[in-house]
Amino acid sequence: MKEPRPDIDSSPTLGRRDLLKTWGPAALAGAAITALGAGLGGRPGRHQRRDSAAGQPPPDWRIDPSSPGRVAIAGGEGPRANLGRALAAMGGIDRFISRGDRVAVKPNCAWDRTAEQAANTDPELIGELVRLCLAAGAGSVVVLDNTCHDPARAFARSGIAEATRAAGGAVAHQNSTGTVKLDLGGVVLGEWEVLQPIVEADKLINVPVVKHHSLGRGTLGMKNWMGAIVGGRPGLHQRINQACAELGDAFRPTLTVIDATRVLTGGGPTGGSLDLVRPDDLVAVATDPVAADTWGATLLDFSPAELPYLAIAERLGLGTTDWQSVATKV
């Protein structure tokens, strides 16, 4: 038998339990509200100004940044053989691609145009480059561009998708892959979304086509990096020369391969008429992107002074406009 506890029942004063029941909820609510205020008070808020999340600078994809760059030019035997000979003169593909590398290849594949119209990089050249990279032991090769026309059409019509897949590579574009925000630096660039496979690549190869451009007069390697970034690109055309040089400063590729298999001499950058296409059958492989673009400019009969971005790029220390001093013809 339990004895009743006299201190709980029938007491005329407020018991401990009554006190808790009366004041407990208020005390708990007060504590919760105080904690909320202390935790959130003066926080900047979850909706940050968009420019506050700073991007990283881009990586450097060059294999030997300290030694001076070179250019090797080959011609007359079609894109496959031209590429092979020029690469051999540069020390062979094995010098640039290591076993297991993730390789990103950036052609100009901006337009819904055929290879013959010469608005895009030659598909045969891209296919051969993919094959060589894989033969050198690359783990994966992605051919990618942020196209101006519809990406599926541009990759199909240009023949680049087919050539890439036939050689064992993969295709990516702005609608099929994500982006990473990078701080590209410079005066006009700043932060941009960059196609993710480029940011993740161990090696990066730029494969522009030599062609006329209505705004920049000529479009070559540095202008080709416009296809690596995603966002309000048309705004960059206000200061195209500064923007091109800064793109060249931000993206330091392992190799620049200049495609002059067909040169679009007018109506660029889109072209269209076959009358404007000149079959030069030349390919240059370079580790100096400024010299490579300067050589390409000569094919369009431009002196370096007529493409002001070359001088800006030289000032930024990206290479030399005196292309003859670093070039070999093979």
Add this chain to the structure above:
Amino acid sequence: MNFRPRARHLRIVVQTLFLVSFMILFVGLAVERVPGRVASILLSLDPLTAVGTALADWTIPAWTWIGLVILAATAVLGRFFCGWICPLGTLQQLVSWIAGPERRKRNKINRYRRWFSLKYVILTVILVWAALGADHAGWLDPIPLLHRAVASGVRPLWFGGITPGGWVAFGMLAAILLLSAWMPRFYCRAICPLGALLGVTARLAPLRIRRTGTNACSGCTLCLMACQGADEPLDNHRVSECHVCLNCLPSCAEDSLKFGLPVVGSGSSTPPLDVGRRRFLVTAVATAAIAPVLRATGGGEARTADAIRPPGALDESSFLARCITCGACSASCPTNVIVSDIGTTGVEGFFTPILKMRRGWCEPSCTRCGDVCPTGALTVVTPEAKQAVGGPAEVTIGTAFLDRGRCLPWGMATPCIVCEEMCPTSPKAIWLEPAEVRARDGRTVKVQQPFVDPELCTGCGLCENRCPVGEKAAIRVSSVGESRDPGNRMLSRRSEVGRSEDST
């Protein structure tokens, strides 16, 4: 006649003090000598401001933490804010005191009605919407509502002229006061989301109106005569509705009501809120479904040429998460350029501030709107940041564009240089080029034609304000180029002048 001081007399003094200070502080919004946060402190007292921004933006900005102190006190004392502080409540009480129902009908009109629970549904909508990132508490929250009605509905009678947003804001206040002549504190009882928030919190309060166990209730309903909240102290007292006005205490014929702790032995119970779990869930889900549709009507990311926000405004989605549409910015503006919007910025932008340059302009040396903003939807900026002196300004609100068909020197062969003359930046964002144009009669007229430098233009709108071309200026500001939204721009990047290496 003998006067016995009672608790409600103290309440009337406190109510009067807060109503008068609301009026003084409101005028103080426009007086630069009064610190901005002090002028808007009544808005910081409002607990719903803090709770709304905490949900929408995970922050309790500036002085709004004071509202949490009020909320915590409500968990002890009940809805004293409604009965003692809220100036809109006081105004309603005044109206019903002067023009309300006659005394013998009041015990009927002051009964509780089930539809008073509408306010809890409204609170649910507001809190769910806030959790989804848009704080619209201010539309119905009485403190912003009253500020807005006076700022954009009453003040423009003297300054600047009333706008559609002002008419609607004033109409809401007028309707609330008129309805309180029919039923005392109708708005507090049925609509007010702040009252609902405080009501839910007040259910925890240990201090409340209680029946003493000793004296019985005779059912005389005298306590209902002067009851503000319709909380029925004679029955099962509804603490969530009670405004703690304390009018019932001296009215009880049996003297059996007190404000305090529970009486030992009296098993009084509080009736539940008339919002079932199902109604709460349906409301929450429906709000979550409709909110994105309303954002699609033009709020958030959408950019509108005429949606020119005050300087220092956060980017649009952050702005909508913070702005309580109180109109403190428009009341503080020395040129009356800021109006409560209706129609320009979508449904979510109802009552948010935009600038109408035909009314005024954004004075380059003035930063008052950011100083008084209670939630930081407008950040505090320095005058230097707004001024383009020796280069582009850090804070811009838009860009001026010339309409050459309307411009006198461009379209009418008539000399005019007003916009260039007015332009306050240094060097001037507007410059003139001499030109000789042929008039209709063959004369050659020498004019100076204006151009705008978009890098230097801050969007202040002084040019648009002073343009002599009638009802629609020949130079007009649109929102592109505003510094708050990096996406709403046309220039690739505002560069520091002189750093450019571009030779073309």
